[in-house]
Amino acid sequence: MLSRPLNRPLSLSLLRGRWTGLAGTFAALCLGAAILTASALLLTSAGPRVPARYAAVPLLVRGPGVPGEENNFAENPPWSPETTEALVRALASVPGVAAVVPYRDSGPYGPDGGAARSGDGVRVIGLRTEPGADLSAVRAAAGRAVRGAGDGTARVLSGEDRAEAEPAADARTRWIGMQVLTAMALLGGFVSVFVVASTFAFRVVQRRREFGLLRVAGATPRQVRLIVYGEALAVGVVAAVAGALLGAAVAPALGRVLVTAGFEPASFDVRLTPPPVAGAVTAGIAAGLLGAWSASGRAARVRPLEALRDHAAGGTPMTRLRWITGGTAVAGGLALAVASASAREDSLVNAVLAAAMALIMGLTLLAPVTLPPLVRAFAWPISRTAVGMLAGRNALAAVRRTAATAAPVLLTVGFTVLVTGMVRTTAAAYAMGSPAADQAEEDRLVWLFTLLLVGVSAGYSGLAIVNTQVMAASARVREFAVLRLSGATRRQVIGATAAEAVLVTGIGTTLGFAVAVPALLGMRAGLSQKAGAAVPLVIPWPAVAAVVTACLVLAAGAATLFTCGAVSPRRPLFTRSGKGA
Template identity: 35%
Template sequence: MTLASVRHRWAGFLGTFAALLLGVAVISGSLALWAAAQPRVPDALAATDAVVASPSFDPVEGGFPVYRPWSPDEVSSLVADLGATPGVLAAVPFRTFYVQRLVGGQPAGNPRDSVHSGRAWSSAGLGGYTIRDGKPPADRGEVAVPASAGVPVGSTLPVLTAAGPASWTVTGVFDGEGFYVDEATASELAGGVRVIGVRFEPGAPVRLDAGAAGTMLTGDARSAVEPEQDTRTRWIGAQLIIATVFVGGFVAVFVVSSTCAFAVTSRRRELGLLRAVGATPGQVRRLLLTETVLVALAAGVPGALLGALAAPLLAGPFVAVGLEPTGFTVGVSWWALGVSVLAGLVVATAGVWLSARRAGRVSPLDALREAAAERRPMTKTRWALGSLCVLAGGGLALLLPGSTAQDKPTIVLASAMFLLVAAALLAPVVVVPLVRLTPAGRGATGVLVRGAAAVSARRLASVAAPVLAAVGFAVLLVGTFQTASEAVDIEDARAIPAASVAAGVAGAPGLSEAAVSAQTGRSELPSVAYLPSGESIPVSGVPDFSGFSVPSVLGFPVGSEVALRFADGVVVPLRVTGSSDSVLLPRDLVRRHDPTAMAQVVHLSDAFVPSPGAVAMTARAYVEREAASENDLVNLFLAVLLGISVGYTGLAVANTVLMATYGRRQELATLRRTGATTDQTARFVVVESLLAVTLGVLLGLAVAVPALFEARAGLQEEVGAPVTLVMPWATLAAVAGACALLATFASLVPFLRRRMLSVGARTMAG
């Protein structure tokens, strides 16, 4: 019976099939990306049998583990002890530093990789690298380069380091990545050592114990020493993947449940006939559940394969936009295929469950009903859930006056989301009054549309609800983000007093010391230091400053002595001389202990002096450029989330309109019998669908726009300056236009199909 029902009503299941197909594809592809995005052993350490990591500490505020660097004496002692262990072939400190190739006087290559692309040749064996042409670098000014660089032996290679520009002579070429120099140069340019690579003699049994000095890692556990920059990049990508899975799953449940609810409403007479011939409520529920499971299996398998095939194509774009580190690849993950198909089944059954329970209570007398008028557009469940969401959204809004400026945007977003759900649930209540206020065409079309809305509010609400959610979601998120960006730009520009600044070019992570020294102006040098507890703290090297100032929250009173460990691992006892918002130290002291530190900006007090890797710009332009790098990622998040939500919304609108039009065949046939032409009937259905889309847009704006004003008020209070409200008109037009086009197309499909069949019949008769 279930198979016969699916075959007979296949058009009614197309929306559910498409929603589940896309949902499973999103989940399958996302899981494949997530599996490939796990930390991996760096290529430069791939040939090690074990690595020793420096002591790690978990930050109090949470986040990634912090690896405290060893001091030079600790490194020498540990290397000697490891090297003396029976069976150990070599124990080598792994030093990295910033270096970028200069092309045309400007840094080239990936700036994220350049932070740790410089290494000492003594550690080349840890990656299994050997010279294939030339010889290893042995003296200052010599370098071995990867074959992919295309630089022959004997060539001069201009580079930029944290110290400044330099010219190195290429003495060797190898297969691999990075720039390898002599030990002395690496020691000068690199910071503290956090990793020691260990290689064993072939076949020799080795028992290593680093004791309290570090952590011994072997096998896949070596991935823990992946560069922090790569780990953070993977984390950003993981957030997008997780958000995609959750949004895709949530919207899929929403679409499937709304589709099934409308389908059950349109099948009341059919279900009443089943009840009249003896079907029990349980049998009706099982029928609907089994139908959906069959559709879920039919959609889940190809959907999982589609996602698995699409995921590898996203590896390149993920690396290009900074969501994954260089070398990221995606393979086939069989467990992801199985989990995604299972997730599709769960989503399908969750979406149809409430509708199936309601269908089991259909009375046999409903089989005798011929009228299409709805007896009760609002069920008790919709009233209850809608009222709860109104109370939740209103209650959060009442918290705004007493909340802090930082908490207001979060409260506004949460309140608006509850109210959007409430508006979707309570839409049938306001449909009829809104229809009376909304122009729906002149003459007979307008009369018919208003009359149909009065007796079929639930049908219009079913089309308006997904539009409402998409418009509200898009306007709220995009508008809040763009308004917040304006506020951040105002605040950051105000924090930079100079009219013009010198900053690193877009392809470099900062300014070299040579570029800073060439300018006339003030510049702080950011670095990191470690408290005696092991906790890391950001520090700033301030010019013409001779003290040691710390925030009071650290608990070090003025006059106390603190043993501060710097980025090179050296511990220096310092006496606290004052209190400030951040940790301030003399700039020369920070530079002496952190050769990898790079200033971000110089506040110019004189004309800009050209220097490799540096560029002059206004303070406002610098703030906008820095914000743009973060905005690009946020825009990508928004694009993915909105793409999924709007795509599903369009699917829900098209499917609901298509099912409604097919289900109204008798009503439309009656119109034809009373004199309406096919074009007039089609116009009536299209206008009614567009009216539903218009109602959804208006209801979505009614919730989102006040929330935007509240969010702007919170931002103004936070930055202490007027903030312009940014209304995302382009996003609104795109979402509303897409929904309108899909609704129009879905309304016309039955008429186009009938016209094609009629033309075919006349052709055959001729």
């Protein structure tokens, strides 16, 4: 048994010796924390703001009602000229009020009060207080004065409550932005946590031989777990903090993009507050520990001598917990897809996203069962050649590696099909009852919405595709050397690796469609029910084909480039230690 005081030094020494291999997990966690931080800062900054024109006025008098979704963002009607006259006279007599400023759509009336007598467009009246006046007392007196003037429905606002006086156009834009940011935060958070956890788990699985040697040397299962947790915590803290700083740095620029695109009003700006940053750091570290926990448990349970064989290429038997969790997630995802048919319009997008996320988790957990039939089906057309047969056999034998490299493709294609299909199908439903004049602006916002969501999910997942391919290929240097010694040419080794990457991309694409289509069908049923007519399911196939092609190029390109370096003619097949060079 290894002594307890050696646990921490041993973990740190292993970490220093494996820094090149940990680069992939660091990159995944750093980018994931950046996405979480930026999304959280944007979302927490998207609340109502006091309009700039009212910032210098401590008290506002406003008519009843607030523009919102429930009233289709209709602006409150202005007061009549007689009511405006009465309110101005009553408010001017309130103790502590220095000036009464009636506002119209284009700005406040002049100090002479001449324009105020017309009452045209006056919806808000500002009150400037005298120096040293008690604001709460003035507010209470103003409320009594308003009721005495005959308008018992008007409200006196102060502090942050003045945000209720924002124009209806700003309220509508902010509501649209909140929908975009909510979906982006939900989608970005799930993709980040999923990729980080799966990357950490894949990294631990690649080192099962090393952990087997530690077991032979006397390490207990608990000590193996502590080593894995220590490495995950050390890498996680550094990467999460770096990612949080990166996300905080790019969030203001993303905020300006939202304003330019029309998803936020011109007054929107990103507020850098500690809670979202701290939450993103905590979530990133927790995702890394979660991935390490799932894999370290498997490594710690393996008997010492059994762990010495090549587990990196072996399959993982389905445990009872994995069956139950995976089956429950798939059943829950299908149930959410069906339930989205009757979801409210404001919660329809979140219901569809939740259904897709549950299906992704379920299919990932059931990968040892779902992948082998898919591998056989996709490998059959190319199995007649030596390169194709080798690629198929490798993908079938290394189920964990195939699952890890297919997961980012599943995410990328699945969310691309889901988001583009969701947005296009929703646009088709709204086009049935929208005036043609409004359709151009709706189409512009729809496509910008699509680009934002696809950019968050597909952009990060695309980097994860390259990351996992490089991590997988880096652990196969010894395997490549054995193939060369067995008679395979350099071109055949490179071709087999590229073919396996293409095979994995095809499998990930198939699973991506399996995730997206049920959720889209549920959404279409809900939209058809609300529209009272059949809504077509619209999937922009050119955009989906472009993303699939990009996944194929990224996966095959990364695998080919790394393999070319690993089997370079100038590189020895084995080092003096007997490991692949």
